[in-house]
Amino acid sequence: MAYGSQEYTRLRNAVLFMGLMAWLSIALVPLLWDEPYAGPVCSAARLAATSWETLEALIPTPFQAVGWVLMLVAMMSPVLVAPIRHVYASSFAHRRGRSIAFFVGGYAVVWMAVGCLILAVERVAAGLMPQSYGPAIGVALVALVWQMSPAKQRCINRCHNHGPLAAFGMAADGDAVCMGLKTGCWCVGSCWAVMLLPIVLPQGHIVAMLAVGALIFCERLDPPRAPLWRWRGFSTAADYAMLRLGWRNVPE
Amino acid sequence: MTAPAGTELLGANAREVEIAGAGARTTVPLDADGQRKLAACLAAASEGKPRGRVYLSLENIRGAHDASVLNVYINLPVGARPGEHRHLLAGSVGLYGLRRASIPQGEEGGMGLSYMLDITSVLLELANARLLGADEFTVSMLPQRQLAESDHLLVKRVAMVL
Numbered sequence: 309m310a311y312g313s314q315e316y317t318r319l320r321n322a323v324l325f326m327g328l329m330a331w332l333s334i335a336l337v338p339l340l341w342d343e344p345y346a347g348p349v350c351s352a353a354r355l356a357a358t359s360w361e362t363l364e365a366l367i368p369t370p371f372q373a374v375g376w377v378l379m380l381v382a383m384m385s386p387v388l389v390a391p392i393r394h395v396y397a398s399s400f401a402h403r404r405g406r407s408i409a410f411f412v413g414g415y416a417v418v419w420m421a422v423g424c425l426i427l428a429v430e431r432v433a434a435g436l437m438p439q440s441y442g443p444a445i446g447v448a449l450v451a452l453v454w455q456m457s458p459a460k461q462r463c464i465n466r467c468h469n470h471g472p473l474a475a476f477g478m479a480a481d482g483d484a485v486c487m488g489l490k491t492g493c494w495c496v497g498s499c500w501a502v503m504l505l506p507i508v509l510p511q512g513h514i515v516a517m518l519a520v521g522a523l524i525f526c527e528r529l530d531p532p533r534a535p536l537w538r539w540r541g542f543s544t545a546a547d548y549a550m551l552r553l554g555w556r557n558v559p560e
Numbered sequence: 561m562t563a564p565a566g567t568e569l570l571g572a573n574a575r576e577v578e579i580a581g582a583g584a585r586t587t588v589p590l591d592a593d594g595q596r597k598l599a600a601c602l603a604a605a606s607e608g609k610p611r612g613r614v615y616l617s618l619e620n621i622r623g624a625h626d627a628s629v630l631n632v633y634i635n636l637p638v639g640a641r642p643g644e645h646r647h648l649l650a651g652s653v654g655l656y657g658l659r660r661a662s663i664p665q666g667e668e669g670g671m672g673l674s675y676m677l678d679i680t681s682v683l684l685e686l687a688n689a690r691l692l693g694a695d696e697f698t699v700s701m702l703p704q705r706q707l708a709e710s711d712h713l714l715v716k717r718v719a720m721v722l
Contacts, residue, residue: 315567398719400569400591469669472619472717475572475591532669 319396320389327385330378335514376423380416383503383521384495387467387528388415391491394470395484407473407484414488415495422496430507443508451501458535463497465532466490499524570594570614571696572719579623579630579713583702585638586718590695597722602687605680612722613680616650616699620716622662622672628655628713629704634682636700647685651677652704655713672716679720 392408399407433443454460470491473483502523506516526545533540571590578584590598604611616632632650633642642649653675664670699718707713 397567398569400593402591402593465669469671471671472572472719474574474717475569475719476574476589479574 315396316393319393323385323389323392327382330382330385334375334378334382334517372427373420373423376420376427377416379506379517380419380423383517383524384419386521386525387495388412390468390528391470391487395473395487398473398475399480399484400475403480407480410481410484411488411491414485415492416488418489418492418496422500426500426504426507429504433508439510441510444505444510447501447504447508451505454501455541456537456539458537460498461533461535461538461540463494464527464530464540465535466494467498467528468532498527567615568594568597568722570598570720570722572717573699577701577715577718579701579703579715580707580711581709582706583700585636585698585700586715588697588699588718588720590697590720594720594722595695598683598720601722602683605684606688613678614683615721616677616679617717617719617721618653618675618677618701618715619719620672620674621655621658621713622670622716623655623711623713624659624662625707625711625713626656626659628658628707628711629653630655630713631702631704632677633700633702634679635686635698642700642702648682650679650682650699651675653677658713672714676721 392411395407395411396404437443470487473487474480502520506513506520509516523541527541529544529548530540531544569591571588571594573586573588577586598614601611601614616634618630618632621630630653631642632653633645633648634650636642636645636648655673658673662670662672697720701713701715703713
Protein backbone atom coordinates (compact mmCIF):
# COMPACT_ATOMS: atom_id res chain seq x y z
CA MET A 309 0.00 0.00 0.00
CA ALA A 310 1.32 3.44 -0.91
CA TYR A 311 1.57 6.39 1.45
CA GLY A 312 3.45 9.69 1.24
CA SER A 313 6.45 10.62 3.36
CA GLN A 314 4.67 13.63 4.88
CA GLU A 315 1.74 11.55 6.02
CA TYR A 316 4.08 8.95 7.47
CA THR A 317 6.06 11.55 9.38
CA ARG A 318 2.93 13.08 10.93
CA LEU A 319 1.54 9.71 11.89
CA ARG A 320 4.85 8.48 13.28
CA ASN A 321 5.33 11.61 15.35
CA ALA A 322 1.80 11.37 16.79
CA VAL A 323 2.30 7.76 17.87
CA LEU A 324 5.75 8.42 19.32
CA PHE A 325 4.44 11.46 21.15
CA MET A 326 1.90 9.28 22.94
CA GLY A 327 4.69 6.93 23.89
CA LEU A 328 6.74 9.83 25.21
CA MET A 329 3.82 11.03 27.33
CA ALA A 330 3.52 7.55 28.79
CA TRP A 331 7.22 7.49 29.66
CA LEU A 332 6.96 10.92 31.28
CA SER A 333 3.95 9.77 33.29
CA ILE A 334 5.83 6.74 34.51
CA ALA A 335 8.95 8.68 35.38
CA LEU A 336 7.65 11.98 36.68
CA VAL A 337 4.49 11.23 38.66
CA PRO A 338 6.42 9.71 41.58
CA LEU A 339 8.74 12.76 41.59
CA LEU A 340 5.99 15.36 41.39
CA TRP A 341 3.65 13.81 43.93
CA ASP A 342 4.64 14.09 47.57
CA GLU A 343 3.30 10.65 48.45
CA PRO A 344 6.45 8.43 48.48
CA TYR A 345 4.67 5.58 46.80
CA ALA A 346 2.80 7.67 44.27
CA GLY A 347 2.41 6.47 40.72
CA PRO A 348 1.20 3.17 39.37
CA VAL A 349 4.64 2.03 38.32
CA CYS A 350 6.90 2.62 41.25
CA SER A 351 10.10 0.79 42.00
CA ALA A 352 10.22 2.11 45.54
CA ALA A 353 6.90 0.49 46.35
CA ARG A 354 7.94 -2.82 44.85
CA LEU A 355 11.21 -2.75 46.79
CA ALA A 356 9.37 -2.11 50.04
CA ALA A 357 6.79 -4.80 49.42
CA THR A 358 7.56 -7.94 51.34
CA SER A 359 4.55 -9.77 50.01
CA TRP A 360 1.79 -9.44 47.47
CA GLU A 361 -0.61 -8.22 50.15
CA THR A 362 1.77 -5.42 51.08
CA LEU A 363 2.29 -4.51 47.43
CA GLU A 364 -1.42 -4.54 46.77
CA ALA A 365 -2.04 -2.33 49.78
CA LEU A 366 0.53 0.13 48.47
CA ILE A 367 -0.60 0.03 44.84
CA PRO A 368 -4.19 -1.21 44.50
CA THR A 369 -5.04 -3.40 41.49
CA PRO A 370 -6.74 -0.67 39.38
CA PHE A 371 -3.55 1.32 39.58
CA GLN A 372 -1.60 -1.76 38.57
CA ALA A 373 -3.82 -1.98 35.52
CA VAL A 374 -3.15 1.68 34.75
CA GLY A 375 0.55 1.06 35.25
CA TRP A 376 0.40 -1.86 32.83
CA VAL A 377 -1.37 0.30 30.23
CA LEU A 378 1.24 3.05 30.59
CA MET A 379 3.97 0.46 30.28
CA LEU A 380 2.42 -0.90 27.09
CA VAL A 381 1.95 2.52 25.52
CA ALA A 382 5.50 3.54 26.42
CA MET A 383 7.22 0.38 25.24
CA MET A 384 5.06 -0.64 22.29
CA SER A 385 4.34 2.69 20.58
CA PRO A 386 7.49 2.59 18.39
CA VAL A 387 6.60 -0.84 16.99
CA LEU A 388 2.98 0.15 16.39
CA VAL A 389 3.92 2.89 13.93
CA ALA A 390 4.09 0.48 10.98
CA PRO A 391 0.76 -1.32 11.53
CA ILE A 392 -1.05 1.94 12.34
CA ARG A 393 0.39 3.42 9.15
CA HIS A 394 -0.96 0.41 7.25
CA VAL A 395 -4.45 0.86 8.71
CA TYR A 396 -4.29 4.57 7.90
CA ALA A 397 -3.28 3.99 4.28
CA SER A 398 -5.80 1.17 3.78
CA SER A 399 -8.82 3.20 4.96
CA PHE A 400 -10.94 5.93 3.45
CA ALA A 401 -10.05 9.37 4.75
CA HIS A 402 -13.28 9.83 6.69
CA ARG A 403 -12.92 6.60 8.64
CA ARG A 404 -9.19 6.47 9.34
CA GLY A 405 -9.54 7.49 12.99
CA ARG A 406 -12.24 4.89 13.52
CA SER A 407 -10.23 2.12 11.88
CA ILE A 408 -7.13 2.99 13.89
CA ALA A 409 -9.22 3.02 17.09
CA PHE A 410 -10.59 -0.44 16.29
CA PHE A 411 -7.09 -1.71 15.55
CA VAL A 412 -5.65 -0.31 18.78
CA GLY A 413 -8.62 -1.69 20.70
CA GLY A 414 -8.07 -5.19 19.37
CA TYR A 415 -4.36 -4.95 20.11
CA ALA A 416 -5.01 -3.68 23.63
CA VAL A 417 -7.47 -6.48 24.42
CA VAL A 418 -4.78 -9.08 23.80
CA TRP A 419 -2.14 -7.35 25.87
CA MET A 420 -4.53 -6.57 28.74
CA ALA A 421 -5.47 -10.23 28.92
CA VAL A 422 -1.79 -11.17 28.93
CA GLY A 423 -1.20 -8.46 31.53
CA CYS A 424 -3.47 -10.33 33.94
CA LEU A 425 -1.28 -13.40 33.56
CA ILE A 426 1.91 -11.41 33.93
CA LEU A 427 0.65 -9.72 37.08
CA ALA A 428 -0.34 -13.12 38.40
CA VAL A 429 3.23 -14.33 37.79
CA GLU A 430 4.46 -11.31 39.72
CA ARG A 431 2.10 -12.23 42.56
CA VAL A 432 3.51 -15.73 42.72
CA ALA A 433 7.09 -14.46 42.56
CA ALA A 434 6.47 -11.84 45.25
CA GLY A 435 4.85 -14.46 47.44
CA LEU A 436 7.56 -17.11 47.06
CA MET A 437 10.67 -14.95 46.94
CA PRO A 438 9.93 -11.39 48.07
CA GLN A 439 12.59 -8.76 47.28
CA SER A 440 14.69 -11.37 45.51
CA TYR A 441 16.44 -11.33 42.17
CA GLY A 442 15.84 -15.07 41.85
CA PRO A 443 12.64 -14.79 39.78
CA ALA A 444 14.28 -12.17 37.56
CA ILE A 445 17.26 -14.43 36.93
CA GLY A 446 14.95 -17.28 35.99
CA VAL A 447 12.91 -15.08 33.67
CA ALA A 448 16.08 -13.68 32.10
CA LEU A 449 17.31 -17.19 31.26
CA VAL A 450 13.96 -18.11 29.73
CA ALA A 451 13.90 -14.84 27.80
CA LEU A 452 17.42 -15.45 26.50
CA VAL A 453 16.50 -18.89 25.14
CA TRP A 454 13.25 -17.58 23.64
CA GLN A 455 15.08 -14.64 22.08
CA MET A 456 17.24 -17.02 20.06
CA SER A 457 14.52 -19.52 19.18
CA PRO A 458 12.97 -20.16 15.72
CA ALA A 459 9.52 -19.74 17.29
CA LYS A 460 10.37 -16.17 18.21
CA GLN A 461 11.44 -15.50 14.61
CA ARG A 462 8.13 -16.88 13.31
CA CYS A 463 6.30 -14.47 15.61
CA ILE A 464 8.43 -11.53 14.46
CA ASN A 465 7.86 -12.48 10.80
CA ARG A 466 4.11 -12.46 11.43
CA CYS A 467 4.36 -9.06 13.12
CA HIS A 468 5.68 -7.66 9.83
CA ASN A 469 2.72 -8.98 7.86
CA HIS A 470 -0.11 -6.54 7.37
CA GLY A 471 -2.78 -7.93 5.10
CA PRO A 472 -5.31 -5.90 3.12
CA LEU A 473 -8.34 -4.55 4.93
CA ALA A 474 -11.89 -4.26 3.70
CA ALA A 475 -12.72 -0.69 2.77
CA PHE A 476 -16.46 -0.36 3.37
CA GLY A 477 -18.84 -0.65 6.31
CA MET A 478 -18.86 -3.29 9.02
CA ALA A 479 -16.37 -5.41 7.11
CA ALA A 480 -13.83 -2.61 7.42
CA ASP A 481 -14.44 -2.34 11.17
CA GLY A 482 -14.17 -6.08 11.57
CA ASP A 483 -10.95 -6.28 9.62
CA ALA A 484 -9.41 -3.50 11.71
CA VAL A 485 -10.33 -5.29 14.94
CA CYS A 486 -9.05 -8.61 13.59
CA MET A 487 -5.79 -7.02 12.52
CA GLY A 488 -5.43 -5.60 16.04
CA LEU A 489 -6.09 -8.98 17.60
CA LYS A 490 -3.69 -10.79 15.26
CA THR A 491 -0.97 -8.18 15.66
CA GLY A 492 -1.42 -8.36 19.43
CA CYS A 493 -1.17 -12.14 19.47
CA TRP A 494 2.00 -12.24 17.40
CA CYS A 495 3.46 -9.38 19.39
CA VAL A 496 2.75 -11.27 22.62
CA GLY A 497 4.35 -14.34 21.11
CA SER A 498 7.45 -12.36 20.29
CA CYS A 499 7.75 -10.25 23.45
CA TRP A 500 6.15 -12.15 26.34
CA ALA A 501 9.39 -13.26 27.94
CA VAL A 502 11.20 -9.92 27.85
CA MET A 503 8.06 -8.07 29.00
CA LEU A 504 8.01 -10.25 32.09
CA LEU A 505 11.51 -9.23 33.12
CA PRO A 506 10.87 -5.63 34.27
CA ILE A 507 7.82 -6.83 36.21
CA VAL A 508 9.65 -9.34 38.38
CA LEU A 509 12.69 -7.18 39.12
CA PRO A 510 12.69 -5.92 42.72
CA GLN A 511 14.27 -2.64 41.61
CA GLY A 512 15.52 -0.93 38.49
CA HIS A 513 12.09 -1.36 36.97
CA ILE A 514 12.20 1.71 34.74
CA VAL A 515 15.75 1.09 33.55
CA ALA A 516 14.73 -2.46 32.63
CA MET A 517 11.71 -1.13 30.77
CA LEU A 518 13.94 1.20 28.76
CA ALA A 519 16.31 -1.63 27.89
CA VAL A 520 13.52 -4.03 26.96
CA GLY A 521 11.75 -1.33 24.96
CA ALA A 522 14.95 -0.65 23.03
CA LEU A 523 15.38 -4.37 22.32
CA ILE A 524 11.80 -4.74 21.09
CA PHE A 525 12.17 -1.72 18.80
CA CYS A 526 15.55 -2.80 17.39
CA GLU A 527 14.47 -6.37 16.66
CA ARG A 528 11.48 -5.07 14.70
CA LEU A 529 13.89 -3.19 12.45
CA ASP A 530 15.26 -6.54 11.24
CA PRO A 531 13.62 -7.82 8.06
CA PRO A 532 11.71 -11.12 8.10
CA ARG A 533 14.11 -14.04 8.16
CA ALA A 534 14.14 -17.80 8.13
CA PRO A 535 13.23 -19.17 11.56
CA LEU A 536 16.51 -20.51 12.89
CA TRP A 537 18.36 -20.64 16.18
CA ARG A 538 20.36 -17.40 16.23
CA TRP A 539 20.83 -14.30 18.35
CA ARG A 540 18.52 -11.59 17.13
CA GLY A 541 17.86 -8.07 18.17
CA PHE A 542 20.34 -5.40 17.18
CA SER A 543 21.84 -6.26 13.79
CA THR A 544 19.87 -3.77 11.69
CA ALA A 545 20.11 -1.06 14.32
CA ALA A 546 23.86 -1.61 14.63
CA ASP A 547 24.32 -1.49 10.86
CA TYR A 548 22.38 1.75 10.69
CA ALA A 549 24.39 3.27 13.54
CA MET A 550 27.68 2.35 11.88
CA LEU A 551 26.54 3.82 8.57
CA ARG A 552 25.50 7.07 10.23
CA LEU A 553 28.76 7.28 12.15
CA GLY A 554 30.78 6.63 9.02
CA TRP A 555 32.26 3.42 10.34
CA ARG A 556 30.86 1.47 7.40
CA ASN A 557 30.43 2.50 3.76
CA VAL A 558 27.29 1.90 1.74
CA PRO A 559 27.92 -1.07 -0.61
CA GLU A 560 28.30 0.02 -4.23
CA MET B 561 7.08 2.26 -7.58
CA THR B 562 7.78 5.41 -5.53
CA ALA B 563 4.88 6.25 -3.24
CA PRO B 564 3.43 9.65 -4.14
CA ALA B 565 2.78 12.27 -1.46
CA GLY B 566 -0.67 12.61 0.07
CA THR B 567 -2.02 9.25 -1.12
CA GLU B 568 -5.64 8.45 -0.45
CA LEU B 569 -7.81 5.38 -0.91
CA LEU B 570 -10.58 6.01 -3.45
CA GLY B 571 -12.20 2.59 -3.62
CA ALA B 572 -11.64 -1.12 -3.25
CA ASN B 573 -13.36 -4.36 -4.16
CA ALA B 574 -15.31 -6.27 -1.58
CA ARG B 575 -13.85 -9.75 -1.66
CA GLU B 576 -10.91 -11.84 -2.71
CA VAL B 577 -10.61 -12.58 -6.43
CA GLU B 578 -9.70 -16.04 -7.70
CA ILE B 579 -8.02 -16.05 -11.09
CA ALA B 580 -8.32 -19.30 -12.97
CA GLY B 581 -8.21 -20.31 -16.59
CA ALA B 582 -8.51 -17.28 -18.85
CA GLY B 583 -8.73 -14.71 -16.08
CA ALA B 584 -11.15 -12.95 -13.74
CA ARG B 585 -12.98 -9.67 -13.32
CA THR B 586 -13.81 -7.68 -10.24
CA THR B 587 -15.70 -4.48 -9.54
CA VAL B 588 -14.03 -1.67 -7.65
CA PRO B 589 -16.67 0.66 -6.20
CA LEU B 590 -15.60 4.16 -5.23
CA ASP B 591 -16.38 5.95 -2.03
CA ALA B 592 -18.52 9.10 -2.49
CA ASP B 593 -15.59 11.28 -1.49
CA GLY B 594 -13.35 9.24 -3.75
CA GLN B 595 -15.62 9.86 -6.74
CA ARG B 596 -15.42 13.57 -6.19
CA LYS B 597 -11.64 13.57 -5.81
CA LEU B 598 -11.14 11.37 -8.84
CA ALA B 599 -13.33 13.63 -10.96
CA ALA B 600 -11.42 16.68 -9.78
CA CYS B 601 -8.09 14.97 -10.48
CA LEU B 602 -9.07 13.96 -14.00
CA ALA B 603 -10.57 17.36 -14.75
CA ALA B 604 -7.37 19.07 -13.65
CA ALA B 605 -5.25 16.65 -15.68
CA SER B 606 -7.31 17.20 -18.82
CA GLU B 607 -6.73 20.96 -18.44
CA GLY B 608 -3.01 20.44 -18.23
CA LYS B 609 -2.82 21.08 -14.47
CA PRO B 610 -2.18 17.64 -12.99
CA ARG B 611 -3.11 17.19 -9.32
CA GLY B 612 -1.71 13.77 -8.69
CA ARG B 613 -1.75 10.33 -10.27
CA VAL B 614 -4.22 7.48 -9.91
CA TYR B 615 -2.92 4.02 -9.11
CA LEU B 616 -4.43 0.57 -9.15
CA SER B 617 -3.19 -1.57 -6.27
CA LEU B 618 -3.18 -5.35 -6.57
CA GLU B 619 -2.61 -6.56 -3.03
CA ASN B 620 -1.43 -9.89 -1.69
CA ILE B 621 -1.43 -12.00 -4.83
CA ARG B 622 -0.86 -15.61 -3.85
CA GLY B 623 -0.46 -18.79 -5.80
CA ALA B 624 1.88 -21.60 -6.76
CA HIS B 625 2.41 -20.77 -10.42
CA ASP B 626 5.45 -18.51 -10.81
CA ALA B 627 5.63 -18.42 -14.58
CA SER B 628 2.68 -16.12 -15.14
CA VAL B 629 2.26 -12.61 -16.41
CA LEU B 630 -1.00 -10.88 -15.61
CA ASN B 631 -2.38 -8.28 -18.00
CA VAL B 632 -4.63 -5.85 -16.14
CA TYR B 633 -7.39 -3.96 -17.97
CA ILE B 634 -9.76 -1.23 -16.82
CA ASN B 635 -13.42 -1.41 -17.94
CA LEU B 636 -12.75 -4.08 -20.55
CA PRO B 637 -16.13 -4.99 -22.07
CA VAL B 638 -17.43 -8.47 -21.32
CA GLY B 639 -16.46 -10.91 -24.04
CA ALA B 640 -14.17 -8.40 -25.73
CA ARG B 641 -10.82 -9.42 -27.18
CA PRO B 642 -8.12 -7.74 -25.09
CA GLY B 643 -5.90 -7.23 -28.12
CA GLU B 644 -8.52 -4.88 -29.57
CA HIS B 645 -8.56 -2.73 -26.43
CA ARG B 646 -4.91 -2.02 -25.77
CA HIS B 647 -5.83 1.49 -24.66
CA LEU B 648 -7.54 -0.07 -21.63
CA LEU B 649 -4.40 -1.93 -20.55
CA ALA B 650 -3.35 -0.67 -17.13
CA GLY B 651 -0.17 -2.72 -17.10
CA SER B 652 1.37 -6.17 -16.96
CA VAL B 653 2.81 -7.74 -13.85
CA GLY B 654 5.23 -10.65 -13.75
CA LEU B 655 4.57 -13.05 -10.91
CA TYR B 656 8.15 -14.28 -10.48
CA GLY B 657 8.75 -15.28 -6.88
CA LEU B 658 5.05 -15.81 -6.27
CA ARG B 659 5.36 -19.36 -4.99
CA ARG B 660 8.00 -18.53 -2.43
CA ALA B 661 6.17 -15.41 -1.29
CA SER B 662 3.00 -17.44 -0.80
CA ILE B 663 4.48 -20.05 1.54
CA PRO B 664 2.68 -19.57 4.88
CA GLN B 665 5.72 -20.51 6.95
CA GLY B 666 8.13 -18.62 4.75
CA GLU B 667 9.96 -15.42 5.54
CA GLU B 668 7.18 -13.29 4.07
CA GLY B 669 4.57 -15.19 6.06
CA GLY B 670 2.53 -16.10 3.01
CA MET B 671 1.57 -12.51 2.18
CA GLY B 672 2.31 -13.00 -1.52
CA LEU B 673 3.15 -10.18 -3.92
CA SER B 674 1.65 -6.73 -4.33
CA TYR B 675 1.80 -4.31 -7.25
CA MET B 676 0.91 -0.70 -8.02
CA LEU B 677 -0.03 0.33 -11.58
CA ASP B 678 -0.35 3.93 -12.77
CA ILE B 679 -3.74 4.08 -14.48
CA THR B 680 -4.04 7.86 -14.84
CA SER B 681 -3.64 7.83 -18.61
CA VAL B 682 -6.17 5.01 -19.04
CA LEU B 683 -8.75 6.86 -16.94
CA LEU B 684 -8.10 10.11 -18.81
CA GLU B 685 -8.70 8.35 -22.11
CA LEU B 686 -11.93 6.83 -20.80
CA ALA B 687 -13.04 10.20 -19.45
CA ASN B 688 -12.30 11.94 -22.73
CA ALA B 689 -14.30 9.30 -24.60
CA ARG B 690 -17.09 9.69 -22.04
CA LEU B 691 -16.81 6.01 -21.20
CA LEU B 692 -15.93 6.55 -17.56
CA GLY B 693 -18.53 5.54 -14.97
CA ALA B 694 -18.93 7.70 -11.90
CA ASP B 695 -19.02 5.23 -9.07
CA GLU B 696 -17.27 2.01 -10.00
CA PHE B 697 -14.78 0.36 -12.34
CA THR B 698 -14.27 -3.15 -13.52
CA VAL B 699 -10.78 -4.55 -13.39
CA SER B 700 -9.96 -7.55 -15.57
CA MET B 701 -6.89 -9.60 -14.71
CA LEU B 702 -5.98 -11.89 -17.62
CA PRO B 703 -3.00 -14.27 -17.62
CA GLN B 704 -0.74 -13.94 -20.66
CA ARG B 705 -1.28 -17.67 -21.15
CA GLN B 706 -4.34 -19.48 -19.90
CA LEU B 707 -3.73 -21.10 -16.54
CA ALA B 708 -3.88 -24.87 -16.17
CA GLU B 709 -6.84 -26.34 -14.29
CA SER B 710 -4.71 -26.99 -11.24
CA ASP B 711 -3.34 -23.44 -11.11
CA HIS B 712 -5.16 -20.67 -9.29
CA LEU B 713 -4.17 -17.19 -8.29
CA LEU B 714 -5.76 -15.32 -5.41
CA VAL B 715 -5.81 -11.54 -5.22
CA LYS B 716 -6.77 -10.41 -1.73
CA ARG B 717 -7.78 -6.88 -2.65
CA VAL B 718 -7.91 -4.61 -5.68
CA ALA B 719 -7.93 -0.94 -4.74
CA MET B 720 -7.73 2.45 -6.40
CA VAL B 721 -5.50 5.08 -4.83
CA LEU B 722 -5.03 8.75 -5.61
